[in-house]
Amino acid sequence: MSIQEAVESEPRASGSGLRMRYRATPWWLRVIVVFVLSRVVTTIIVLLFSRAQGDNPWTGANPPYLSYAAIWDGNWYKIISFYGYPSTLPVTADGHVAENAWAFMPGYPFLIGLIRWVTGGNWELIAVVISIGCALGTALVFYKLMRHVLKDEGSALFSVVLFCVAPLSPLLQFAYAESMALLLLVSALYLVVTRRYGWVFPIVAVMALTRPSGLAFALFIGLHLVHRFWVRRTDPFPVRERVVTVALAAFSAVMGVAWLLIAWAVTGSMSAYTDTELAWRAAYIGYGELVPFTAWFQGGNWWLGEPLGVIAVVAIIIGFAGFLFTPLVKRLGVDLRLWLASYALYLLAVFFPQSSTFRLLMPLFPALGALAVPRSKVYRVLVVLVAIAGQVGWMAIAWGVDGRDWTPP
Numbered sequence: 001m002s003i004q005e006a007v008e009s010e011p012r013a014s015g016s017g018l019r020m021r022y023r024a025t026p027w028w029l030r031v032i033v034v035f036v037l038s039r040v041v042t043t044i045i046v047l048l049f050s051r052a053q054g055d056n057p058w059t060g061a062n063p064p065y066l067s068y069a070a071i072w073d074g075n076w077y078k079i080i081s082f083y084g085y086p087s088t089l090p091v092t093a094d095g096h097v098a099e100n101a102w103a104f105m106p107g108y109p110f111l112i113g114l115i116r117w118v119t120g121g122n123w124e125l126i127a128v129v130i131s132i133g134c135a136l137g138t139a140l141v142f143y144k145l146m147r148h149v150l151k152d153e154g155s156a157l158f159s160v161v162l163f164c165v166a167p168l169s170p171l172l173q174f175a176y177a178e179s180m181a182l183l184l185l186v187s188a189l190y191l192v193v194t195r196r197y198g199w200v201f202p203i204v205a206v207m208a209l210t211r212p213s214g215l216a217f218a219l220f221i222g223l224h225l226v227h228r229f230w231v232r233r234t235d236p237f238p239v240r241e242r243v244v245t246v247a248l249a250a251f252s253a254v255m256g257v258a259w260l261l262i263a264w265a266v267t268g269s270m271s272a273y274t275d276t277e278l279a280w281r282a283a284y285i286g287y288g289e290l291v292p293f294t295a296w297f298q299g300g301n302w303w304l305g306e307p308l309g310v311i312a313v314v315a316i317i318i319g320f321a322g323f324l325f326t327p328l329v330k331r332l333g334v335d336l337r338l339w340l341a342s343y344a345l346y347l348l349a350v351f352f353p354q355s356s357t358f359r360l361l362m363p364l365f366p367a368l369g370a371l372a373v374p375r376s377k378v379y380r381v382l383v384v385l386v387a388i389a390g391q392v393g394w395m396a397i398a399w400g401v402d403g404r405d406w407t408p409p
Contacts, residue, residue, distance in 0.1 A: 027153075028140055031160055035139045038164035039132070039173060042391060046170055049395050056401035066124040071401065072409055074175030076104050078123055081113035089267050089275070096287045097275035102263050107210030108177035127175035134179035135172035138186050139164060145190045146369045149333045158380060159372040163365055167390025168358055170399065171409070178362055181211035185363055188217065192224060193335045197244045204252050213363065214256025216346035221249040223338045281352040283406070292349045299353035320344055328370040336366045355398050355407035 043065075050068040054061045058071040070078065080101050090098040112127050119126070139160050146156035163169070171178045184207035191200045208214030225245045228237045263272035274290045285298050296316075300309030323329060324337050343363050351360055371383060398409035 027143060027147075027157075030157055031139050031143050032136070034157065034161050035136050035164055038161070038169065041165065041388060042170050042173065045388075045391050045395060046173075049400050053400060054402075056405075058401075066122070066128060069128050069173065070124045070175035072399070073104065074124075074127065076101055077109040077112070077127065077175060077177070080104060080106065080109040081116065081123060085263075085266060087266055089269060089272055096282065097269075097272075097279055099279045100276055102267070102273055102276040103280065105177070105209050105211060105259055107206055108180050111180070124175060128173060131171075131176065131179040132173050134183040138172075138179065138183045141183065141186045141190055142365075145186060145193065145336075145366070146372070148190070148193060149336060150331060150369055150373065152373075154375065155369070155372045159369045161380075161384065162368040162372055162387065165384055165387045165391070166365070166368070167387060167394045168362055169387075170391055170395060171359065171362070174399075176359075176409075177210050178359065181207060181213065182362065182365065184210060185213065185217075186366075189336065189339060189366065192221070193333065195241065197241065197248055200248055201251055204248070204255055208252070208255035208258060211363075212259075212350075213343075214252050214254075214258070216256075216343045216363075218249050218252035218256055219345065220339045220342035221245060221252055223342060224335055225249060227334055227338065281354070284352065284354060290350070295350065295352040296348055303353070317348070323367075326370070328373050329367065331373055332366065332369050336369070340364055340367055356409060358394065358398065359409055 046068065047065060050065060051062055053059070053063060053068060056071065058075055059067045063071075085101050085106075089102070090100050092098045108130070112123060112130060115121065115126050115130070116123055142163055143156050143160050146159040147153065150156055150159070164172075173179075184203050188200050188203045188207065191197070191203070204214065204217060207217070225242070228235065228245070229242070231237075260273045263276075264270050266272075269275065278287065278290060281295070284302055296313045297310055300313040303309060304312055324341060329337060329340075347357075347360060351357065374380070394409075398407055
């Protein structure tokens with residue numbers, strides 16, 4: 001071999017060695033590295049915002065990280081951890097149910113309270129550690145889920161990258177229940193797509209008492225059941241699995257209304273939970289009854305006026321439906337598409353669109369797998385940069401407090 005050939009072959013050998021070492025790295029270690037690097041970036045962004053934060057209802061100016069990470073709903077979770085839920089619903093001067101703790105489910109704050117009781121630790125620290133730990137767990141299970149449906153290691157890992165740098169990923173390290181809820185959700189989805197239904201029951205029980213999700217998951221399991229029955233000739237659907245799946249759908253539906261029944265039992269008001277939820281939209285459209293599938297149209301008219309608001313909502317519905325049938329999304333498989341449709345329908349039925357809607361969209365994160373399929377390096381770098389810029393935008397719009405802020409996260 002000539003000197004020139006030796007010199008030219010050295011970079012190729014070095015590159016080949018790097019690839020071999022990369023392939024020898026356990027998948028979980030790659031996910032952890034992605035997660036840690038993403039947390040470094042997000043933490044820098046959060047610290048820059050905390051340094052610029054002025055006096056607000058929860059902290060003084062320039063609050064330290066842990067204090068800043070526990071504002072907004074974090075304060076409600078802290079109240080619940082220390083004092084539980086009111087047995088008498090607070091009312092406004094005109095007799096309507098006011099904002100109160102019943103809007104927040106007990107899974108996350110009770111877990112913090114339990115650990116705090118055992119360890120005597122700082123509430124904010126425990127809350128943030130739980131959120132980060134659950135977020136890491138979500139990233140690990142999400143990789144397994146994407147590896148199962150996409151059949152491609154690189155796309156599965158890039159799906160995790162997108163999850164970790166997504167515009168709302170700062171919430172993964174705040175005192176919010178989202179990280180815990182996402183871990184439970186992705187675990188349940190993974191078990192369903194791998195047909196291990198029995199393990200889903202306890203997850204649904206906790207998940208439905210962590211974030212509102214039981215009814216959406218019941219719809220998903222119902223659609224999953226119908227699909228499996230429809231294709232039973234090409235994909236066998238044994239009687240035992242049919243029975244378990246029907247039971248899981250019923251159990252999820254019961255858990256979906258469990259919190260409403262608990263609130264009724266404690267307060268004596270059948271509509272305690274829904275009245276509490278409606279209190280948060282009263283600042284926009286006033287008090288009213290919960291009428292399914294009307295809130296988005298009300299919100300569209302509030303934000304854009306008539307008839308543009310209705311037209312925009314219809315366009316969003318049609319656009320999302322079309323999105324589910326795009327080639328990239330179809331790569332996710334029928335089950336995950338059914339989840340995306342079920343949760344979107346649930347949001348359309350009961351939630352009012354405002355700034356916290358971005359957070360309520362987080363359970364749709366399996367759709368990130370579709371964005372991870374293209375392999376162009378330029379595309380992937382641009383998507384990551386846009387997502388990080390989105391973190392800055394979301395922090396500015398929703399998390400940072402500017403006087404009497406009306407854009408809660």
